[in-house]
Amino acid sequence: MSIAVRHVTKTFGKFVALDDVSVSIPSGGLTALLGPSGGGKSTLLRVIAGLETADSGQVEIDGVDATDHPARRRNVGFVFQHYAAFKHLSVRRNVSFGLEIRKRPKPEIAQRVDELLALVHLEQFADRLPAQLSGGQRQRMALARALAVEPAVLLLDEPFGALDAKVRKELREWLRRLHDEVHVTTIFVTHDQEEALEIADEIVVVNNGRVEQVGTPDQLYDEPATDFVMRFLGPVTQLGDELVRPHDLELHAADPGGGASGQVERVTRVGFEVRIELSVGEQRVQVTMTRTQAQALEVRTADRWWVRPAPGAPTVRVDGRPPETLVPAGS
């Protein structure tokens, strides 16, 4: 069930959350909306779900213009960051909610709920209240509840954002496996680039209310379209007027051609990784390599080295903005 978003604009007062966004989501895939907080990705998801109304533009779900359909007619499953569990209902009643609303026969509901509880490994918790579950269990319940109505698309808004790091990692791997079983078109919002790169088939990078780039994890990593995408997907450093990843830089004793000369200011070792800081003219350039490589080269403070991007390494030109090494969110 594909989704097409066309020229959607959404403002909250003076704040432009979505600025003429167009994106199409292929059927059956697991797509990540990736971007920084406040960049508009959650708003985009909520517009697709019908929980927010776009100021202008169009949302098409499975070839049908759903722009004017209220949330309850769009047949989407929505999973919230903070679970939105129905606190007064048992796990079983939470999951069966959508089916009860649709007035399905009781035996059918019972059977379907049993299947779903087995799918999310909550069979033995069926009669508990949400308050008696852990965060990860509540989120799995919310997922079963959303899947119960056999939605055309499953939308997850920072589904693992409220969980601790270990549970988050387990759940995202589990989500990937679940998706391989269920095959429902799924979009999830995240600000964690590692999460997106690890489990998504396709990533839509959203920033400042605009789509920066759409592509597979490999495309995004190897061919970042903008300096924002490059910065967001991991640490970067600036050499001349090009952004490059620190581990894509090579050090040479003699000029290899296309390099710049610099002096080693600092060498820091963190586990298997060695971080070398060079001053090249006015610039401070970060280079990372493995401990083995650094030992072979015998890099020491105050040495002079030639530095250049490895052949074929992705680089992006910057337009005068100073390099800032973004700390990857969530790590």
Place this chain on the structure above:
Amino acid sequence: MAERAVAGRRSRVRHLLRGIAIVYVGLLVVWPVAMVARHTFADGFDAMGRALSDPLVTRSLWLTAQVAFGAVVINTIFGVGISLLLVRYEFPGRRALSALIDLPLSVSPVVVGLALILVYGADGWFGPVLGATGFEVIFAMPGMVMATAFVALPLVIREVVPVLYEIGDEQEQAARSLGANAVQVFRRITLPAIRWAVVYGVVLSLARSLGEFGAVKVVSGNVVGSTQTATLVVEQRYQDFEQDIAYATSFLLALAAIVCLVVVSLIRPKEGATR
């Protein structure tokens, strides 16, 4: 040693504060109410018997119950509706409406009564229209219910609004995305979440409505045997030197209010138990 001294001082302060609170509530509330009970039963159940065999008194008690019931029903329906409006919707004048809702708490009930007469009385705005249709508001039941509802208006709203803020609207959004329409969302999700706040607001409204005096006195005309409520009977009998009946009726009113509050504290789950 120093720590123990600090702890000792703290516990002395706590005892002192507790003492002040007990004396304050005792002098202002418990003792006077207890005196009403003592006077009522000064001669055993004689006074109570005489009051309950006086048809004018029983009629006034029945009338009070009817008026209070009407006012509570109106305030519950509109109270929950206005609370949802205030919390879940953005609209121009929302803050003004929110402030206006506290007005009945700050305006004297006598003023409320006079204001209703100005609008609905024979010489009022709607007076001629109402007179033509033969529907009596002032000096009749509808006016008394309106006056009582006005006075008790904020009580349900002030209980429900904070709970609506606290539960947020994500559960409602989830229900909508699962296919529930507005009525289903309200009945299955919102109402169960706010039910204790509604019950508490209803009981407070009921207690307040039973005791309403000023506004009802103005709009009812205080017609003996017809539009005289229990509180009006208390005043009249007290002035007519029938103190025993005044005390007995007062006691019944106080008892009803206390029963309301006790019932609520019994049925209300402990804080946090359902969350």
